Every structure is written in structure tokens, then in C-alpha cells.
Amino acid sequence: MKSYIYGAAIIATSAFPAVAQDAALAVEMSVFEVVTSIDDDGKEIKQRVASDNLVPQDVVVISANLNNMTDEALSDITFKLDVDPSLSLVADSITEYDAIGYTFSTRQKPAHFAALDDLTVPSEDGAERAATADDIGAIQVNLAEIGAAKNAVFEYSATIR
Amino acid sequence: MNNFYKGMATLGAILLTSAAPAAFAAGTEAGTSVSNSIDVSYSSGGETILIEDADTATFVVDRRVDLSLEGQDGGKTVTAAAGANDQVLSFLLTNEGNDASGYDVDIARTGDLGLTYDPTGAGTDGSFYTVLSADNSFDAGDTVVDLTGDNNTLDLAADGQSYILVVANVAASTADGLEDEFTVTATALNAGTNTVSQQTPDASMTLAAEDTVFADTDNDGVESDLETLVVTAPQLTYSKTVAIVDENLDGALSAAACGTAAIDATATAAVPGACLEYTISISNGGSATSPASTIVISDTIPGEETFAGTATGDFDDVTYDAGTGPKGTVTGTLSTLAAGDSASFTLRVLVD
Numbered sequence: 001m002k003s004y005i006y007g008a009a010i011i012a013t014s015a016f017p018a019v020a021q022d023a024a025l026a027v028e029m030s031v032f033e034v035v036t037s038i039d040d041d042g043k044e045i046k047q048r049v050a051s052d053n054l055v056p057q058d059v060v061v062i063s064a065n066l067n068n069m070t071d072e073a074l075s076d077i078t079f080k081l082d083v084d085p086s087l088s089l090v091a092d093s094i095t096e097y098d099a100i101g102y103t104f105s106t107r108q109k110p111a112h113f114a115a116l117d118d119l120t121v122p123s124e125d126g127a128e129r130a131a132t133a134d135d136i137g138a139i140q141v142n143l144a145e146i147g148a149a150k151n152a153v154f155e156y157s158a159t160i161r
Numbered sequence: 162m163n164n165f166y167k168g169m170a171t172l173g174a175i176l177l178t179s180a181a182p183a184a185f186a187a188g189t190e191a192g193t194s195v196s197n198s199i200d201v202s203y204s205s206g207g208e209t210i211l212i213e214d215a216d217t218a219t220f221v222v223d224r225r226v227d228l229s230l231e232g233q234d235g236g237k238t239v240t241a242a243a244g245a246n247d248q249v250l251s252f253l254l255t256n257e258g259n260d261a262s263g264y265d266v267d268i269a270r271t272g273d274l275g276l277t278y279d280p281t282g283a284g285t286d287g288s289f290y291t292v293l294s295a296d297n298s299f300d301a302g303d304t305v306v307d308l309t310g311d312n313n314t315l316d317l318a319a320d321g322q323s324y325i326l327v328v329a330n331v332a333a334s335t336a337d338g339l340e341d342e343f344t345v346t347a348t349a350l351n352a353g354t355n356t357v358s359q360q361t362p363d364a365s366m367t368l369a370a371e372d373t374v375f376a377d378t379d380n381d382g383v384e385s386d387l388e389t390l391v392v393t394a395p396q397l398t399y400s401k402t403v404a405i406v407d408e409n410l411d412g413a414l415s416a417a418a419c420g421t422a423a424i425d426a427t428a429t430a431a432v433p434g435a436c437l438e439y440t441i442s443i444s445n446g447g448s449a450t451s452p453a454s455t456i457v458i459s460d461t462i463p464g465e466e467t468f469a470g471t472a473t474g475d476f477d478d479v480t481y482d483a484g485t486g487p488k489g490t491v492t493g494t495l496s497t498l499a500a501g502d503s504a505s506f507t508l509r510v511l512v513d
Contacts, residue, residue: 024205029197029218031368052366053374055225056188056259062197062218070205077203079215084197086189086222146203160222161189 025074025146026067034059034157058160059090066143067151077143081154083136086161091133093157100143100154107137187319191224191260192371220368226349226358227257227376228264230384233297233324237387242451243394244333246284249299250388252325252345256317258376262358263350266306266314266325272341274392276329280307289329289343297324316352329390337394337450342387349375349382358382395453395498396446401460405429406436406509420470420509435512436469441493442505449500456495456504461486466510475504 033051038044048061064081068074083089085107094102103113106121119131139156146152189195198217203210233251241248256262268291270276275287282290282305292303293315303326306314315323327343349358360380361372375382405428407414412434414422419436431437441460445453462468464487471479476493483489493506 024210025201025203025212025215027199027201027212027215029199029216031197031218031220052368053223053361053363053372054220054368055223055374055376060220064199064216066201072205074203074205076209077201079199079201082196082198084195086193086195087197160195 024068024070025077026069027079028065028067030063030065032061032063034061054160056160059157060087060160061155061157062087063153063155065151065153066146068146068149071148073148074146075144077146077152079141079143079154081139081141081156083138083156083158085137087158088161089133089136089139090157090159093155094139100141102139102141104131104136105138105140106131106135111138113138113140187227187257188225188259189222190319191222191258193222195220195222221371222259223361223366223372223374224260225258225374225376226262226360226382228262228347228349228382228384229253229255229257229377230345230347230386231255232345232386232388234388238389238391240391240393240450241329241331243331243335243337243392246286246330247299248329248331248390250327250329250343250390251294251297252327252386252388253297254315254317254323254325254347256319256321258349259319261316261318261321261352263313263316263352263354265311265348265350265355265357266308267346267348268308268327269344269346270341271344272339272389274331274335274339274341274390276331276341276390278309280309281305282328284328284330286330286332287335289327289341292326292328294324294326297326299326299328312355313350313353314347327388327390331390331392335392335394337392337396337446340389340391342389344385344387346383346385349377393451394449395451395500396449397453397498398444398446399458400440400442400444402440402442403431404438404440405431406438408432409434409436409511414511416467416469416511419511431512433512437466437510437512439508439510440505441508442503443495443498444503445498445500447501452500453498454496456493456498458493458506460491460493460508462488462490462508462510464488465513467513469509469511471509472507474506476506479506479508 032048035047035049104116105111105113106119120128121131121135123129141154196217196219198214201212201215231253233253239250276289279288279290291306291308293306294303360375366372406422406424408428408430468489473479476495479493481491491508495504
């Protein structure tokens with residue numbers, strides 16, 4: 001699965017779309033569908049489309065666009081993305097990226113954010129087992145900075161259960 | 162930062178009270194609203210700013226109409242002996258969509274067996290009827306269902322299944338090799354109605370509303386399958402021939418002696434007093450798909466003859482009952498006659 005993560009290094013300078021805004025940082029969440037097709041050469045092509053038709057087993061991209069509306073850099077940005085219980089995080093849709101740090105929590109409460117490898121969940125027999133992407137209920141992301149009038153986009157893929 | 166974690170704790174409390182999604186194999190239930198929110202904190206001008214639920218990406222899971230209908234019998238063929246009752250052909254209807262659905266189930270028959278559809282399930286010879294079964298076993302708990310017309314035959318919840326059984330009663334006189342094909346078709350309806358499900362036009366679909374999407378084989382909400390009922394029966398032919406054992410012109414041959422006398426090859430006249438031998442034969446054709454069993458052949462002796470004796474020949478037993486018919490009745494019995502085999506017994510009489 002292609003990774004749709006874009007760190008602060010990928011920054012748009014164009015005008016921002018109309019979004020829910022706070023004083024300095026405007027945040028916009030979007031959902032797309034990942035459509036797989038085969039081209040004339042038999043190569044598998046994955047495209048994101050703004051689909052109005054979403055049913056179980058479709059793969060969606062949940063996209064968070066953070067726009068710095070000011071002329072000063074914003075620092076220590078932390079955001080938490082909930083993964084709806086009806087979605088199953090695609091395991092390899094989030095890859096390592098040096099400019100950001102991120103951790104996960106399972107659906108257990110209270111939430112505990114850690115690397116995926118460090119998370120466990122109760123199994124059916126009551127014992128603890130290693131958590132998988134399917135167990136993830138939230139993603140926490142840390143960005144050092146979003147430059148003045150810049151934006152950062154974070155995305156993950158998930159399958160509708 | 163502290164405010165951010167406080168925000169998370171609040172969110173967690175909300176999630177604790179939310180219902181877990183339904184665990185359908187067919188997927189998330191249609192109409193489920195999927196929300197993915199974001200909490201954000203950042204530093205600006207020396208202050209930490211928290212934005213709880215800064216935005217939410219929301220969509221509604223659409224209704225996926227998906228179904229399968231599969232004949233359950235090996236080779237999708239059932240063989241039935243002539244005269245057999247309650248011969249069952251089984252079809253399994255499964256709702257593979259993510260919402261309850263109704264189904265208009267229809268049945269069509271073609272073939273030279275020519276069974277007639279009896280929606281009432283009276284079970285008369287030469288007819289078939291249909292039942293709904295939960296367990297693929299035809300029994301008293303099954304419900305006779307009339308599949309004629311365009312209407313809601315049954316509703317199935319997501320992942321729900323029902324067997325549709327075709328129950329046939331084959332007339333005893335049915336010839337070997339005749340067959341009927343039964344095509345069962347299920348059309349998806351809106352649950353609880355007679356309204357055929359329609360896919361939402363592309364232009365009308367929205368993320369915020371529950372749309373309807375077909376995902377079955379031809380994306381039309383219709384599935385069908387076919388099974389064949391083949392009759393297996395013996396191919397029986399019969400013959401009865403007569404030979405003159407002795408003309409007995411002098412009248413010396415008694416009935417008892419006639420029963421065991423050697424055949425006079427020169428005898429040609431069936432005059433009064435003559436001793437006759439009837440050979441009664443039965444054959445099962447070499448291409449017959451079934452042996453004949455429990456064979457019983459009765460021969461009534463006419464009033465112009467007197468019983469003299471029998472020989473069992475290939476039969477298991479041959480008996481004489483003097484009390485039936487003008488001069489009694491001879492009955493031969495044979496347990497089985499394989500395809501390609503013949504069997505016979507003989508009966509001797511004196512001409513009165």
C-alpha cells in the first residue's frame with residue numbers, strides 16, 4: 001500500500017481552502033477512496049478519488065490538512081487522529097518519516113500512546129497479545145514546526161470493516 | 162500540552178459510551194456514520210493552543226446489495242427413482258450485503274419430465290412444490306412457500322441464509338432418463354416490502370447519505386442457479402409365449418402329468434385336452450439406469466383351461482391361488498433384475 005503521509009517538508013504556499021479555523025491554525029479533515037485499477041500494461045494503479053459511494057471493504061484515505069494562517073512559524077504541533085471503530089487501519093499506510101514522530105493507541109481506555117510494537121491488547125483467552133494495525137483506535141503525531149503560511153498534511157489509509 | 166491531554170481524556174470518555182460496530186461478515190452495517198476527528202495543539206507566541214475536535218471527516222456507510230444463490234447438490238443434479246416421493250433439490254440463498262434485504266424468489270421448470278408446480282404443497286404424484294428451510298433438511302418444520310408472482314418471499318438480515326428446497330414427487334410410471342431443470346432466481350427487494358432494490362444513481366450519491374450500491378455478480382441485485390432432477394427407472398419389457406407340450410389326443414394325460422411331461426416337439430394342435438406351456442418373461446434393457454426390484458407378475462388362468470403346474474425358472478418363487486379368477490391365478494416373484502438381464506417362469510395348463 002502506498003503511503004500517503006506527507007510531513008512538514010511538503011508545504012503548500014497556495015491559498016488555503018475554506019476550512020474550520022482557529023486563530024492561527026486551520027484544520028481540515030477529508031476522506032477519499034483508494035481505487036485500484038489495471039492499466040494497459042497490466043500494472044496495478046492505485047488512485048484516490050472523491051467517492052460518494054463507500055461500502056465495506058473499500059479502502060479510504062483519511063486526510064488531515066493543517067494550515068498555518070499566520071506569518072509566523074508554529075511549533076510543537078501535536079495532533080491526535082481518531083480511527084473510527086468501523087475502520088481498520090491499513091498497516092503499511094504510515095511509514096517512517098524523519099521530520100515527524102507519531103505513536104498509536106489501541107481502543108482500550110485510558111488511551112496509552114506508544115510505538116505499535118510496544119502495544120498489547122487482550123486476546124479472547126484473556127492473555128495479552130501484540131497489537132496490530134487493526135487494533136489501532138487513534139494516532140498521535142508530533143511536528144516540530146509548520147512554517148509561516150505553510151501547511152502540513154497527514155494521511156492514513158483504512159479499510160471499512 | 163497538558164490541555165491537549167485533558168482534551169484526549171474527554172474524548173476517551175465519549176468513546177467509552179459509544180456502541181461497538183456490528184461484527185457482520187458482510188461488513189459494517191449500512192447507514193453507520195463513520196467519524197474521524199482530530200484534536201490539535203501547538204505553540205504560538207509562547208502559548209500552547211489546544212483545539213479539540215478541530216474538524217471531523219465523516220461519511221455514511223452505504224448499503225451494499227449483495228447476494229448469492231447456489232445449488233447445493235453434488236453436480237447440481239439429483240437422481241430419483243420412478244415413483245419416489247419427497248425428492249429434494251436444495252438451493253442456498255445468502256444475504257452477503259451489509260443490511261437486511263427482502264427477496265423475491267421465483268422458480269422456473271423446463272424438461273421432458275414435466276412435473277407441475279403445486280404451490281400448496283399437496284404432494285401429488287407428478288408435481289413439485291417449494292419450502293423454506295433453515296437447515297437444509299426437509300422436515301416437518303419447513304414452510305411451504307408459493308414462489309409464483311412478484312412479491313417478497315422472505316427477508317434476510319445481513320449475513321442471513323435460507324435454504325430453498327424443491328420437493329418433487331415422481332410418478333411411478335415415469336420412464337427412465339426423463340429430467341426436469343429447475344432454475345431458482347432471487348431478486349433483491351427493500352426489506353419488508355415488494356419494492357425491487359434500485360442502485361442510487363451516481364449523481365444522487367453523497368457521502369452524508371446512505372446510498373444503495375449493487376455488488377453481486379452482475380451488479381443487478383439478481384442471482385439464480387439451476388439444478389436438474391433425473392429419473393432413474395428400469396426399462397422393462399414383457400412377453401408371454403405358448404408351446405404345446407402334448408396334444409393328449411387320447412386323454413390319458415392328467416393335469417398332474419401335464420405338469421411334468423416332456424415336450425413333444427411334433428405336437429402342433431391345441432385341441433381340447435392338450436397340455437400347454439406358457440413362458441412368461443421379463444427383461445430390463447441394457448441401457449437402463451436402474452435395476453428393477455420387487456417384481457411381481459400375476460397371470461390369471463382363463464375359464465377354458467385347467468392349471469397343471471409351474472416351474473420357477475429364474476424367479477424366486479411361483480405360487481398358484483385357485484381361489485382367484487375363473488381357474489385360479491399364478492404369481493411369480495423376483496427380488497431384483499439388473500439392467501441387461503432377463504428372467505422367466507413357466508405355467509402349464511390343460512385345455513378344457
